[in-house]
Amino acid sequence: MLTDIGDESKALREHRLNIEEFNYAYAETLDAMDVDEWVEYFTEDAFYHVIARDNAESGLPLGLIYCEGKAMMKDRAYALLNTEMFAPRYLHLSISNTRALEIRGGEILASANYTLVETRVEEASRIQQVGKYRDIFVYEGRRLLLKERICTYDSVMVDNCLVFPV
Amino acid sequence: MDEKNGQKSGFDNQQWFNRAWPDDDTRIPDWIYTDQDVYERELEKIFLGRHWNYVGMECEVPEPGNYIRSYVGPFPVVVTRDMEGILHVFENRCAHRGVEFCREYRGTANSFICPYHNWTYDLEGNLSAVPFRRGLGGRGGLPPDFDMAKFGLRRFSVATRGGVIFATACADMESIEQYLGPEIRKEFDATFDGTEFKLLGVHRNILPSNWKLYQENLKDPYHATLLHTYLTTFGLFVSSNESKIPTDESGRHGGLLSRRPDGRPDVSKEEQANMQAFKETMKLNDPRVLTYFPETDSKWSGSVLTIFPTLTALRQTNILNTRLLVPRGPNEFMMLWTVFGRADDDDEMTRHRLRQNNIFGPAGFLGIEDNEALRFLQEGLGKAIPREGLALLGKDDEPDDTIITERAIRGMYRYYRDVMEF
Incomplete structure (x- = not known):
């Protein structure tokens, strides 16, 4: 039980460290294009949304990716690995400025910045997406999981296509 | 010719500076996709010309x-x-x-x-x-x-017609109804049926490809089940679905219409043999993505319209979108996808449309593949030793339910050639 601001900021600092570890592992999983494993960072009923910043700020709900629940994420993972045609590439996802913002009941509200750099055959590396995560984390047992990850991207003009999630 | 290796070269250099359009209209020359002066002529003859x-x-x-x-x-x-x-x-x-x-x-x-x-x-x-x-x-x-x-x-x-806005620089332009022609107007009206729409959002992406290749892509039913194995894997579309490929009289506008049978489509052995990646048993973990709530009087559950020069309009199950192609020189265009629902959708219907839109858009299961394929295509046209592209499949006088065909592509280029005075 948190009794004063000092305790809360101490608790948030601790959560932030855990979330940073989580985000580093998350980025490594996506760099490896291991989308089956990516699904396991989420709770069963998690919401995952990749939304252009102009849509978000205009109150428009359309997402580049819109997953209600882990089942939809599994279907995306299956489609990417088994049905989709796309050029070979290297992925490099960096997550920075991780912040634990608030503890609300059993949930931790957090945010972070992210940058996805893509490198295709015979091409210079280029930024595919820069954006901000707005997250809700929960603990299931001792495991930290995402209950919600809203990825709002500033790079509104998508360079050709976004193949893998961010 | 090397006597020992005995292969005659397959290249001839005659096509390099030859700007004559081939007599055979199953042949499409590379230079219409890559050359700056062709692009500049399009500005005058097409975008500022007699078009909506x-x-x-x-x-x-x-x-x-x-x-x-x-x-x-x-x-x-x-x-x-x-x-x-x-x-x-x-x-x-x-x-x-x-x-x-x-x-x-x-x-x-x-x-x-x-x-x-x-x-x-x-x-x-x-x-x-x-x-x-x-x-x-x-x-x-x-x-x-x-x-x-x-x-x-x-x-x-x-x-405007049915909530869609058109503009023209042409001073004595015919009406949009005349411009669409009766065949395409009928299908246009089936999607833009007079109900009020509600904007859900806009996708924007840059495609390093000539704008015409996108119109071709959506006039090309041949690629649908071959490139987009998502469609066949999860049973959204197979070639044996009842289909229709109408075009207007001039050939410039077209449609790909299809009707998804109730339940899982029956895929013949003949079809399976031709589709490398067919998987008979796949089921989605969350099948809501493919649920179809009929919402029009049209018999077609899927309708893609290509309205010359730069509109494509999609109604696929409960996905409604328009795509505006914005040319940026011969080698690149920007695509603006306007995605909408109906003004009287309740929250659940809105969420259904948002879920279903995972299939399209620049991170959609079809969008990824089309965008990648067109990028590869432009690279092929722009970098390689020129030759003509082929649009051989089907016949120009075939019944309009023929699906393994490139008839609509040939039709568009007959019109294009005429307008561009090539």
């Missing part, structure tokens, strides 16, 4: 004062709804020095002020104010005979 250019949806500018940035061909325009509710389309280019003054994706305004010298325009594009018009202290300023009425923003004629 799609510029946006009424649901993007629902209220008086609303505006969006848009394009006629490659030319930046602003689409506004004035205080009387009338739509206007004018150049996004100040009459003074040429500044592209409107910088926001969308917004609400009662005037536009060019930031450079504060020339001000109303929602119809009229020049309404010029600072220091009379100069200062009796000196300088505009010439006394400067006529504000002559220096408004250049305007395009506007037409």
